[in-house]
Amino acid sequence: MSLFRTLLAATALAAAFATTAYADYPERTITMVVPFSAGGPTDTVARLVAESMSKDLGQQIVVENVGGAGGTLGAGRVASADADGYTVLLHHIGMATSATLYRKLAYDTLNAFDYVGLVTEVPMTIVARKDFEPADLKGLIDYVKANKDTVTVANAGIGAASHLCGMLFMSAIETPLVTVPYKGTGPAMTDLLGGQVDIMCDQTTNTTKQIQGGTIKAYAVTSPERLAIFPDLPTAAEAGLKDFQVGIWHGIYVPKGTPAEATDKLSAALKKALKDENVVSRFAELGTAPSPEADATPAALKAKLESEIARWKPVIEAAGQYAD
Numbered sequence: 001m002s003l004f005r006t007l008l009a010a011t012a013l014a015a016a017f018a019t020t021a022y023a024d025y026p027e028r029t030i031t032m033v034v035p036f037s038a039g040g041p042t043d044t045v046a047r048l049v050a051e052s053m054s055k056d057l058g059q060q061i062v063v064e065n066v067g068g069a070g071g072t073l074g075a076g077r078v079a080s081a082d083a084d085g086y087t088v089l090l091h092h093i094g095m096a097t098s099a100t101l102y103r104k105l106a107y108d109t110l111n112a113f114d115y116v117g118l119v120t121e122v123p124m125t126i127v128a129r130k131d132f133e134p135a136d137l138k139g140l141i142d143y144v145k146a147n148k149d150t151v152t153v154a155n156a157g158i159g160a161a162s163h164l165c166g167m168l169f170m171s172a173i174e175t176p177l178v179t180v181p182y183k184g185t186g187p188a189m190t191d192l193l194g195g196q197v198d199i200m201c202d203q204t205t206n207t208t209k210q211i212q213g214g215t216i217k218a219y220a221v222t223s224p225e226r227l228a229i230f231p232d233l234p235t236a237a238e239a240g241l242k243d244f245q246v247g248i249w250h251g252i253y254v255p256k257g258t259p260a261e262a263t264d265k266l267s268a269a270l271k272k273a274l275k276d277e278n279v280v281s282r283f284a285e286l287g288t289a290p291s292p293e294a295d296a297t298p299a300a301l302k303a304k305l306e307s308e309i310a311r312w313k314p315v316i317e318a319a320g321q322y323a324d
């Protein structure tokens with residue numbers, strides 16, 4: 001048998017084996033790495049989606065929080081995990097900004113992952129401890145400019161959504177402020193509630209309950225339109241920060257080389273989860289909505305990541321703020 005025929009037979013055999021090997025995928029628990037602390041906004045989105053996807057896949061998806069370095073530690077964990085479909089990553093816009101913010105990342109953002117799909121895009125809110133003096137966004141801007149050496153801004157580390165929004169806010173008002181990093185905005189919220197830090201820009205998936213409960217002050221939302229859950233909360237543009245819009249898109253990734261049979265099943269389960277009544281209603285209560293079905297695909301997430309890396313690179317380079 002010629003060498004060519006032998007190779008052909010071997011390739012066909014390998015493909016047949018891979019297909020059969022993943023015919024029963026998943027056969028055990030899947031780990032979903034969340035690169036921020038438990039109880040925060042990314043964790044909230046992840047646990048809702050994981051629970052629904054587990055039902056469809058017939059195996060549990062267990063969330064593991066790997067916080068630190070603005071989300072790059074958790075992303076690195078998945079980049080170096082076995083490409084067998086049993087480790088996935090739920091991450092957000094930080095995946096794109098970190099590609100420029102970190103010049104010595106442990107992984108190559110565009111070559112270390114395969115894709116499952118987009119999940120949601122969450123608006124952010126500019127909030128403060130409840131006894132903070134300013135009454136509205138204009139008052140807040142005047143106050144922080146006058147007290148720029150003492151006002152503290154919490155975030156979840158360089159590369160986090162709260163860091164990006166904070167950076168955009170500081171450049172919009174042309175005033176650098178003192179930042180206080182955490183492993184997630186879950187623990188940052190605890191300190192905001194306790195008055196240990198003054199302000200934060202954070203996702204509605206983490207701030208809604210506190211704003212509705214009056215335990216923190218809210219100044220603006222970063223979406224183009226007001227949110228149904230906060231009819232009286234102005235957009236940042238309405239309140240005086242023209243063009244200040246940022247939405248935190250989230251996606252699910254797997255290590256590069258994960259068999260397509262696994263990513264296809266994960267993507268199909270994600271699509272179903274984004275139509276799950278419980279997911280849809282919880283997202284709405286938290287000021288967000290599922291991504292459209294057409295975006296819950298590997299191709300859509302890949303395209304989003306590539307375009308967002310290109311979009312934020314010049315902004316970050318102009319700010320000249322690098323993590324390393």
Ligand code: MLT
Pocket residue numbers: 036037040041042043094155156159160161162163183184185186
């Ligand atoms: C979190 O889950 O803690 C947040 O997503 C952090 C952030 O990116 O601001």
